[in-house]
Amino acid sequence: MTGMPVPSERPGLRERKKLKTRAAIRKATYRLVAAQGYEATTIEQIAAAAEVSPSTVVRYFPAKEDILLTDDQDELLLARLRARPAGEEPLESLRAVVLDAVTASLAREPEETRLRARLVVETPAVRARLTETTAETGRLLSAAVAERTGRAPDDLEVRVFTAAVLGALREATVHWAEHGGGDDALVPLLDRTVDILKAGLTLRSPGPDRP
Structure with a gap:
């Protein structure tokens, strides 16, 4: 999941260098994929564009899909979730932190956000990896949800709730990409998705032409 600024200690020099390298690899990948397509973009090309070795690329991102889908924001998302007001409904807490992250x-x-969403729609490997990373994020955020609800992190209700919310938001993002991916449409669509989860799905009243 993409994130937002969270107050924290400034990372050390070594960590800053790692973050800079990761950012350079991601930037180079997006530039190459936008220009020539996902399948045509190789690890060797990414390494050359980022001015690192191919082994460095693989060390930071074991799979090419990870370059597009991992952004080092999960821990920040977790911190923001834990910082939400006490007593707030878990669904509203997740709504707030995810919508803030997407807005940021x-x-x-x-451009990168739109490209990433388009690749999820068009590229099976990217979409499959997104499902995996969403599950990983869900397991991480389950810890904060458990804390806020007084439950254990492996509680079935906690796991199902967190996975359902993140899965629904993932599908809403895919829907957004399939329907044009306008910058001003994603956040309202995600907000609407949370409302759907909150209200549930109801039957439509039969219309004049509907049996």
Whole structure:
């Protein structure tokens, strides 16, 4: 998941160098994929564009899909979730932190956000890896949800709830990409998705032409 600023200690020099390298690899990958397509972009090309070795790329990102889908924001998302007001409904807490994260992502890297969503729609490997990373994020955020609800992190209700919310938001993002991916449409769509989860799905009343 893409994130937002969270107050924290400034990382050390070594950590800053790692973050800089990861950012250079991601930037180079997005530039190459936008220009020539996902399948045509190789690890060797990414390494050359980022001015690192292919082994460095693989060390930071074991799979090419990870370059597009991992953004070092899960821990920040977890911190923001834990910082939400006590007593707030878990669904509203997740709504707030995810919508803030997406808003920040669209403001910071709109082209990359649209490209990433389009690749999820068009590229089976990217979509499959997104399912895996969403599950990983869900397991991480389950710890905060458990804390807020007084439950154990492996509680079935906690796991199902967190996975359902993140899965629904993932599908809403895919829907957004399939329907044009306008910058001003994603956040309202995600907000609507949470409302759907909250209200549930109801039967439509039969219309004049509907049996």
